[in-house]
Every structure is written in structure tokens, then in C-alpha cells.
Amino acid sequence: MDIQIKRGLLDVCVLAAIKSEDSYGYQIIKDIKPYVEISESTLYPILRRLEESRLLTVRTAEHNGRLRKYYRITPLGLRRIEDFKEEWKEILSIYQFISKEEK
Amino acid sequence: MTKSDFLNELKSRLNGFSQKDIDESLAYYNEMIDDRMEDGASEEEAVAAVGTPAQAAGQILAEMPLSKLLKVKLSSGKKLPTWAIVLLAIGSPIWISLIAAAVSIVISLFAVIWSVIISFWAVAVSFTLSPLISLGGFIFAIAQGNLGGGLALLGCGCILGGLGILFLKPCVYAIKGGWWLSKKLFLAIKYCFIRKEAIQ
Numbered sequence: 001m002d003i004q005i006k007r008g009l010l011d012v013c014v015l016a017a018i019k020s021e022d023s024y025g026y027q028i029i030k031d032i033k034p035y036v037e038i039s040e041s042t043l044y045p046i047l048r049r050l051e052e053s054r055l056l057t058v059r060t061a062e063h064n065g066r067l068r069k070y071y072r073i074t075p076l077g078l079r080r081i082e083d084f085k086e087e088w089k090e091i092l093s094i095y096q097f098i099s100k101e102e103k
Numbered sequence: 104m105t106k107s108d109f110l111n112e113l114k115s116r117l118n119g120f121s122q123k124d125i126d127e128s129l130a131y132y133n134e135m136i137d138d139r140m141e142d143g144a145s146e147e148e149a150v151a152a153v154g155t156p157a158q159a160a161g162q163i164l165a166e167m168p169l170s171k172l173l174k175v176k177l178s179s180g181k182k183l184p185t186w187a188i189v190l191l192a193i194g195s196p197i198w199i200s201l202i203a204a205a206v207s208i209v210i211s212l213f214a215v216i217w218s219v220i221i222s223f224w225a226v227a228v229s230f231t232l233s234p235l236i237s238l239g240g241f242i243f244a245i246a247q248g249n250l251g252g253g254l255a256l257l258g259c260g261c262i263l264g265g266l267g268i269l270f271l272k273p274c275v276y277a278i279k280g281g282w283w284l285s286k287k288l289f290l291a292i293k294y295c296f297i298r299k300e301a302i303q
Contacts, residue, residue, distance in 0.1 A: 024134075024138070025131065025134060025135055025138065026135055026138035026139065026142070027138075039153070039154055040132065040135045040152075040153040040154060040159070041153070041154045041158045041159045041161075041162040042162060044128070044131050044132075044159070044162060044163065045162050045163065045165065045166035047131075048166065049166065064141070066134075066137060067130070067134070068134055068138075069130070069131070069134060
């Protein structure tokens with residue numbers, strides 16, 4: 001898949017992974033992995049970018065005697081997910097049209 | 104590779120960046136490796152799973168704005184031996200002018216792109232304004248009793264005006280194309296500062 005497209009998609013995937021509850025790095029990777037390939041090194045810049053764009057917030061909490069970063073989605077992040085879904089409704093209907101034409 | 108080997112190599116690859124950036128990056132990978140080990144992986148497996156320090160550093164570099172990258176490239180110098188410094192000083196007329204040449208080439212590339220766009224617009228705007236100007240000429244010609252000449256002038260002005268309006272749309276495309284080209288050029292220059300390991 002085109003790298004730029006994948007980057008944009010992964011951004012929203014990460015947001016979706018933390019949509020219902022706070023999550024941490026490794027858990028996010030485990031959640032996304034069944035659907036699309038993602039590695040720690042790709043996830044890191046995504047998390048930083050999302051934080052800079054204020055689509056999520058970060059807090060540090062203690063876990064088993066060490067520190068772990070937890071990510072929480074912001075209202076802006078939720079809106080980003082909804083916008084994305086809207087965009088793709090149109091793409092889906094185009095896809096249906098294209099597929100339908102084969103008779 | 105052990106966790107500390109991984110983190111140390113990553114740290115040295117990030118040499119030159121702010122302490123904050125380095126600490127955050129190290130903390131992230133430290134956490135990732137620990138989480139995998141908590142899930143049952145051995146230290147070797149966990150470290151292998153998060154990728155190589157080269158990949159990690161590459162991804163971090165790829166996300167850095169150009170300004171930070173330049174600062175890092177300039178500051179990450181190992182101590183140079185005296186003879187190297189002397190050679191650099193002696194050779195400075197050469198490499199300084201080479202750098203100046205490279206910079207001027209880059210600047211001229213941008214200048215070419217945008218002067219083409221500016222000339223497009225110059226044509227479009229001047230053509231589009233011709234009817235107005237020829238109107239002035241028409242009035243002047245009438246004042247001198249030269250109706251035929253005045254009409255001809257006005258007619259030419261209108262033709263040019265029409266052409267100018269038609270030309271406006273290509274001008275918009277020219278700007279979009281020029282902007283896209285400039286961005287690509289900028290990215291290409293930025294990636295001169297990052298190795299290929301960065302992407303993927």
C-alpha cells in the first residue's frame with residue numbers, strides 16, 4: 001500500500017484503538033495487529049504526531065513497579081474518527097458501483 | 104541483543120537531539136520491550152520484536168522537522184584530529200564554494216519554478232486588463248475623430264481580454280503544480296539528511 005496512505009490510515013487506527021478506553025503502546029499494537037501490520041517503530045512517531053495535533057493526551061502511570069504511558073483520546077480525536085468514517089462511506093459506495101458493473 | 108544494548112545503540116544514533124527527545128524515545132522503547140517481556144517473551148525475543156535500533160532511529164528522524172535535523176547534523180561531530188581540522192581549513196575555499204554552489208542551485212530551482220508561475224500570471228492579468236486599457240485608447244481616439252481606429256483598438260483589447268480570461272484557469276493549475284513541485288523538492292532535500300533506513 002502507498003506509504004502516505006497507510007500513514008494516514010494508521011493514525012485513525014490508533015485513535016480507534018483508544019476510543020473506548022485509555023490504552024498503552026503495546027496494547028494498541030496488539031489491538032491493531034489483526035487488522036493491519038504495525039510495528040513499534042511506526043507507532044511511536046504516530047503517537048507523537050497525534051499528541052502534537054491534540055487528538056490524544058498522554059499520562060504516565062505506575063504499573064508493576066515501572067512507568068507506563070497511557071493514551072487518552074480527545075474530543076478532537078473522536079471527531080477525526082467520525083470525519084474519517086464519513087469520507088470512507090463515499091469511497092465504499094464508489095467501490096460498490098465499480099464492482100456492480102461486472103455482469 | 105540485550106535491552107540495554109538496544110537502548111544504548113538507539114541513544115547513540117539519536118546523538119545531537121534534545122535531551123527531552125532522546126529521553127522520551129528511550130522511555131518508549133524501554134516500555135515496549137518490558138511489556139513484551141511481561142507478556143512472556145524473553146529479553147532477546149522482545150528486543151528483536153520491536154525492530155532494530157536503526158529502524159527505530161530512522162522513524163524518529165523521518166518525523167523530525169527539517170530545522171531540528173539540520174541542528175543535529177551540524178552538532179553531531181566527533182572530536183576531529185588536528186590534522187583533519189587543518190585540512191578542513193586549508194580546503195575551505197573549495198568546500199565553502201561548493202556548498203555555496205549547491206545552495207545557489209537549490210535557490211535557483213525554486214526561483215525557476217516560481218518565475219514561470221509569475222510570468223503565467225503576468226500574461227493573464229495584463230491580457231485581462233487590456234479591454235479596460237483599450238477603452239481608454241478608444242475614448243482618446245474618438246476625441247481625435249478617429250472612430251475606425253478606436254473601434255479596432257477596442258476590438259483588439261476585447262480579444263486579448265477574452266484570451267486572458269481563458270488563460271486564468273491554466274494559471275491556477277500552474278500555481279498548484281508549482282506548489283506541489285516545491286514541496287517535492289523540499290522533501291527531497293530533507294531526505295538527503297536522512298539515510299534510507301528511515302522509511303518503512
